[in-house]
Amino acid sequence: xxxxxxxxxxxxxxxxxxxxxxxxxxxxxxxxxxxxxxxxxxxxxxxxxxxxxxxxxxxxxxxxxxxxxxxxxxxxxxxxxxxxxxxxxxxxxxxxxxxxxxxxxxxxxxxxxxxxxxxxxxxxxxxxxxxxxxxxxxxxxxxxxxxxxxxxxxxxxxxx
Amino acid sequence: xxxxxxxxxxxxxxxxxxxxxxxxxxxxxxxxxxxxxxxxxxxxxxxxxxxxxxxxxxxxxxxxxxxxxxxxxxxxxxxxxxxxxxxxxxxxxxxxxxxxxxxxxxxxxxxxxxxxxxxxxxxxxxxxxxxxxxxxxxxxxxxxxxxxxxxxxxxxxxxxxxxxxxxxxxxxxxxxxxxxxxxxxxxxxxxxxxxxxxxxxxxxxxxxxxxxxxxxxxxxxxxxxxxxxxxxxxxxxxxxxxxxxxxxxxxxxxxxxxxxxxxxxxxxxxxxxxxxxxxxxxxxxxxxxxxxxxxxxxxxxxxxxxxxxxxxxxxxxxxxxxxxxxxxxxxxxxxxxxxxxxxxxxxxxxxxxxxxxxxxxxxxxxxxxxxxxxxxxxxxxxxxxxxxxxxx
Numbered sequence: 078x079x080x081x082x083x084x085x086x087x088x089x090x091x092x093x094x095x096x097x098x099x100x101x102x103x104x105x106x107x108x109x110x111x112x113x114x115x116x117x118x119x120x121x122x123x124x125x126x127x128x129x130x131x132x133x134x135x136x137x138x139x140x141x142x143x144x145x146x147x148x149x150x151x152x153x154x155x156x157x158x159x160x161x162x163x164x165x166x167x168x169x170x171x172x173x174x175x176x177x178x179x180x181x182x183x184x185x186x187x188x189x190x191x192x193x194x195x196x197x198x199x200x201x202x203x204x205x206x207x208x209x210x211x212x213x214x215x216x217x218x219x220x221x222x223x224x225x226x227x228x229x230x231x232x233x234x235x236x237x
Numbered sequence: 238x239x240x241x242x243x244x245x246x247x248x249x250x251x252x253x254x255x256x257x258x259x260x261x262x263x264x265x266x267x268x269x270x271x272x273x274x275x276x277x278x279x280x281x282x283x284x285x286x287x288x289x290x291x292x293x294x295x296x297x298x299x300x301x302x303x304x305x306x307x308x309x310x311x312x313x314x315x316x317x318x319x320x321x322x323x324x325x326x327x328x329x330x331x332x333x334x335x336x337x338x339x340x341x342x343x344x345x346x347x348x349x350x351x352x353x354x355x356x357x358x359x360x361x362x363x364x365x366x367x368x369x370x371x372x373x374x375x376x377x378x379x380x381x382x383x384x385x386x387x388x389x390x391x392x393x394x395x396x397x398x399x400x401x402x403x404x405x406x407x408x409x410x411x412x413x414x415x416x417x418x419x420x421x422x423x424x425x426x427x428x429x430x431x432x433x434x435x436x437x438x439x440x441x442x443x444x445x446x447x448x449x450x451x452x453x454x455x456x457x458x459x460x461x462x463x464x465x466x467x468x469x470x471x472x473x474x475x476x477x478x479x480x481x482x483x484x485x486x487x488x489x490x491x492x493x494x495x496x497x498x499x500x501x502x503x504x505x506x507x508x509x510x511x512x513x514x515x516x517x518x519x520x521x522x523x524x525x526x527x528x529x530x531x532x533x534x535x536x537x538x539x540x541x542x543x544x545x546x547x548x549x550x551x552x553x554x555x556x557x558x559x560x561x562x563x564x565x566x567x568x569x570x571x572x573x574x575x576x577x578x579x580x581x582x583x584x585x586x587x588x589x590x591x592x593x594x595x596x597x598x599x600x601x602x603x604x605x606x607x608x609x610x611x612x613x614x615x616x617x618x619x620x621x622x623x624x625x626x627x628x629x
Contacts (some may be wrong), residue, residue, distance in 0.1 A: 085527070095304035099539045100532035100605075105624050234582055237361050237409075237589070 078111055083120075086112075088221070090124040096155045104159060129224045130214070137184060139168075139213040140191045144179040144199065145206040154178060166194060177209070188212065249365045252586045257573055269578040270599045273410060275474035275555070277529075280522040283473060283515045290510035293498025297506065301498040303482070304509045310516045315467075319442070319452040327438055329506045330494045335440045335468040335481035337497070340366045342436055342464045342483055343402070345492035347372035356387045356559075357590025359406040360430040360438070374616055375400070378592035381560060384549045385414035390424040396427070402434045407455060408441035411433060411589045411598035412558040413534075413551025418451045425456045435463045440481070443472035443523050445529045447552040452566040454484075461486055469508075470490055471524055471554075473515040478508035530555050532602040540612040544619055555602045558586065562595040564622050572597060576620075579614040 081101050086092060094112065098105040114123045130137045154172050161181055169182040172212050181199070187190040195210050198214040216224055261267060278284075302308065308325035323329050332338040332467045342364050343353065353367040356377045367374045377395045379385040392403065405424070408418040416424070428435055435453055441452040454463040468481025481491060497503075515522075537557050541548045548559035560573050568585035576582050584600075586593025601608060 081528070082240070085532070097537075100535055102535050119365040230276070232272050232274060234267070234269040235258060235584060237582065 078107070079115065079120075080113055082108065082115075089106065096135045104206055118157040122229075127222055129216070131224075136186050138186065138188055138193075139216075140183045140185070140194060141211045141213065142180055142183060143173075143177040143209040143211075144176050145208075146179060146204045147206060148178075156224060158201065160202060161199065164194070164198065196214075245368065246314055249368060252299070254569060254572075257569060257585060260573065260576060261582045262584075264576065266566045266582065267576060267582050267605065268346050268581040270581060270608075271508070272600050272602050274385060274561070275471065275526065276604065277474040279473060279475050279478070279511070280515075280519065283329075283511050283519060284474070286514035287507045287511035290507055290562055292515075295506055295510055299331075299503045299506050299509055301494055301503055302329065303504055304506075305515070307331060307513050309510050310513055311484075315452075315465075315484065316609055318504075319450070319455055321452055321455040321465070321484075323465075324487075326388070326488045327483045328490055329482060329489055330497055331509060332379060332468075332481045332483060332497060333501055334470060334479045335438060335466050336362060336492075338372065338464075338466040338483035339363065339436070339438065339500065340369070340483050341488070341493045341496040341500075342485075343367055343370040343372060344496055345489055346370075346402055346434065346436075346464075350399060350580040351421050352397060352399040354400060354433075355393050356391075356405040356406065356584055358385070358409075358411050358593035358596070359404070359589055360410050361589065363404050363406070363438075372401070372569060373399070375592065377402050377411070378590070379414070381549060381596075385409060385412040385558070386416055386550075387424060388420075389427055392424060392427050393448055395430050396433065396611050400431070400433055402436055403428065405435050405437040407437075407439070408445055408450065408553025409556075410441065410554050411556050411584065411593065412504045412596075413554050413556040413588065415447065415450070415451075415551075415553040417444055417448070417519055418456075421453045421456060425453060428462060429458045433462070435459065436466065438466045440466065440468050441471050441554040442467060444530060445553045446527075446534060450553070464489060469512050473512075473519050473524075473545075474526065475508075475511070475515065478505065478511060478579065480504055480508040481511050482516060530601060533605060534601070536608060537599065537601055537612070540608075543614075544612075544616045546615075546619060555600055557599050557601065558596050559599065560595055564619075564626070568594055568597060571599070575615070575618055579583055581611050581614050581618075581620045 084099060094109050126173045136214055148154050149156055156180060158170050161167055166183055166185055167181055167186050171180045183191055185214045195208055199205060200208055308329045312323050312325040335444035339362055347370045349371045351372045352375045353372045355363045355374050356376055356379050364374045375395055377389060377391050407414060437453050439452055452465060454460045454465045464483055466483050469475040469478060540548060541559055546559050547559055551557055564571060568587045572583055572585040584598040586596030587600060
């Protein structure tokens with residue numbers, strides 16, 4: 078049941094529990110309990126809205142920053158990651174395999190704001206060896222959803 | 238000028254609901270519940286293989302039977318999923334959709350006057366294809382009280398000395414009915430006893446919601462008397478690629494391949510390359526689509542229940558077949574008024590045989606949002622009818 082619930086609400090977190098129960102063929106109360114349990118266990122961590130900011134008048138700049146750091150004895154990458162993710166403008170921090178260590182996704186109002194954050198806050202951290210900032214020019218697909226186009230049903234209205 | 242026309246073809250009954258179709262096509266703003274194909278796009282990795290084959294210049298004929306690699310992969314797939322094994326070199330032909338397989342299968346098997354048992358409601362091509370092949374269609378009317386399954390008694394009652402072939406269209410379009418193993422065992426027993434051949438159209442085999450589909454070909458004594466038809470359209474959302482296949486005894490497949498060679502040459506090459514990818518690596522796609530269909534199926538059944546519309550629970554394909562007899566109208570009248578008054582197109586059950594009278598085929602190859610809108614309108618419509626009829 079868990080996997081089924083998660084598969085549905087990952088794509089549609091606004092679905093009502095009553096409807097979810099119908100779709101999955103379980104009693105409503107069981108579905109409600111399961112969701113509550115998953116929230117308590119931290120499996121469900123939040124409910125977000127996918128917004129294409131491009132279509133609004135609000136200016137936003139997203140950057141992906143590669144960060145190379147020196148891991149600290151006894152703490153590995155965790156404490157440096159924490160120092161970075163505590164900044165509210167930081168959207169996501171991932172520990173990455175390969176040529177660098179942390180991938181930081183950052184959101185700001187302007188290029189300048191993001192650049193300042195990198196030069197003032199990020200680069201100056203003692204354990205940070207280097208950074209490389211990539212600005213996002215266009216989002217084609219986000220969270221499994223294609224942002225660019227609306228799909229149209231081109232099928233014949235009736236086929237037997 | 239005398240236009241040459243085959244009398245046999247001219248005589249073929251056009252679909253009885255032509256007029257209804259015409260209204261649907263004219264009504265541009267109507268929403269539909271009438272499609273017989275998935276709403277999903279073909280999964281990208283499958284499309285990508287088709288594109289790749291074009292880039293590599295694979296634009297030539299394949300062998301008449303189809304690419305050997307594809308036949309081998311299909312053989313593995315059938316073995317794995319339905320426990321039936323076929324020799325890919327002798328017992329299989331790749332066709333242009335399941336439709337071609339039905340046509341050439343009947344043409345390869347029938348002689349003038351041979352009777353073909355066709356359970357209805359069912360897909361519209363069995364009857365005309367039988368006639369074109371020189372056979373005589375004998376209709377078995379399936380019953381709602383049996384959940385539109387074929388029963389042993391119905392089969393026995395329809396058999397005569399001239400019966401050669403039984404068409405077994407399950408999981409069924411339009412009813413959504415399935416035949417479970419116990420149902421099939423009873424049918425198989427009669428087929429063996431009466432020496433009847435089966436053409437089993439299993440195009441919806443991957444779309445069942447109550448255990449896995451069982452192929453009659455996997456039952457004792459049946460493989461040698463069954464033509465198994467399947468294809469890629471429904472399982473992998475590949476309707477436009479036009480690709481299916483038939484498996485069966487070498488003697489029949491050889492004759493089918495002969496007809497196929499003369500009128501088709503070979504199934505589309507690009508589609509065949511894409512299909513190799515589908516059958517090898519498409520299981521996960523099927524699981525995802527099946528789960529989505531199943532959710533919609535439950536949604537519709539619940540919606541019918543809430544509006545008090547009688548409907549047996551179908552466990553296959555992507556159709557539900559609610560009963561509209563309470564309104565004392567023909568299916569055609571109901572569908573036409575539903576279309577005109579609520580702008581929703583659903584197919585009258587009679588499109589699939591006379592015994593579809595009193596039923597409506599509703600497809601759930603649509604997004605949930607689409608189905609929600611349609612069900613709101615259906616609810617309003619049935620409430621209005623009940624009020625009109627003084628029952629509201």
